[in-house]
Amino acid sequence: MMIKDLFYFLIFPGMIFSVVMGGILSWSDRKITARVQFRKGAPFLQPFFDIGKLFYKETILPEHGARLTFLAAPVFALFSATLANVFILLPSIFPGSGFKGDLIVVFYLLTIPSLSYIIGSLASGNPLASVGASREIKLIMSYELTFILALACIVIKSGMSLSISDIIAAQQEGGAFIGSVSGVVLFIVILFVIQAKLALVPFDMSEAETEIAHGVFIEYSGSAYAIIKMARYIMLFALPSLMVTLLMGGFRLNGFGILWSVLKLGLILFLITLLRNTNPRLRLDQAMRFFFIWMNLIVVIAIGFSIIKL
């Protein structure tokens, strides 16, 4: 039992599988970006070369700062991202697995990577890192309410069930949630939340490369940064797969099901990348207004639609 759990956590669908999938998604993200800019783009194995190279390099510790916290934060980010990914994918692979309320657990686990980036960057003692951290905190505060409201709407649509496998089962009986009006609205909202959670361009003020030099990640180098990169690859895989699971009927790993799963993931990644490439970076107050007023309003409308079963 223990060995089986470890296998789920470390190999499939846990750490190794999700890092590989995240690396492939990250490559496709870079490739699509390059094609949008009429460039050729990076070679296929580049994300993995990057990680390997980072492990081989020196890790510099901050001279004035909490070194243990600085080093522990990426590890927490990696483990919680992996755990979230396992909880998201297991109900798709083995129908009926998972436990009551794992949707809430996944919601919390998906927040931990951002939180640990904040803690790690504040531990480094770098002023630009603390600017990035404060921006990240405000961004989390603005999108989490939207995210939990969207999840609540999905719970209402699935007939008040809090477990991911029940939500998948409800979609397999009554059609995927995206086929309804509220489903389409939720798709748009969750797409923006994912964009903010991944810190991609319209909402990347916490690591704005050009103004605060990677913000929260400024002091990380070597293996610590490699672990952060792995956590970010896993998040790039976990969040679209959460979206596929909750709105588009989940993954099915048999025959044409695999092709469909890949296509669903690809569609979401394509939308994320296009959003990233066609938008400038928002100011923090603009992003907060966007989530607090507009996105929350839209989610409340979606909840209204889902109560009257539209």
Next chain:
Amino acid sequence: MWVFHFAGASCNNCDIEILDCLTSRYDIERFGMQLVGTVRHADVLLVSGSINRKCRDRLLKVYNQAPKPVLVVAFGACGCTGGIFAEGNVFAGPVDTIIPVDAYIPGCPPKPEAILAGIVKLLNK
């Protein structure tokens, strides 16, 4: 490889040629290269422009902050030899008298083709 760009007292011509390499015609990302914003992530330190007395300490500081192993590229005539500033009053020597240099890309400014050739040599090193 991730590149951090250190501009000394550059006349900006070299910097514009570096931007050329990022655009669609030459597209340096084919070789997996990206510009990064902080020297902590850098694998390559690209030094352009002549290094004067003020820049010298800063260049040393940036070099010491980079995680080793880091490759250093002296970029343009000023970085390689000093170019027309070699006998100037405030000139503090070409880059290789301050920090160890792994590759030289000469030219004033170097053509993008020359930059690509230098990069391929650096990658095969």
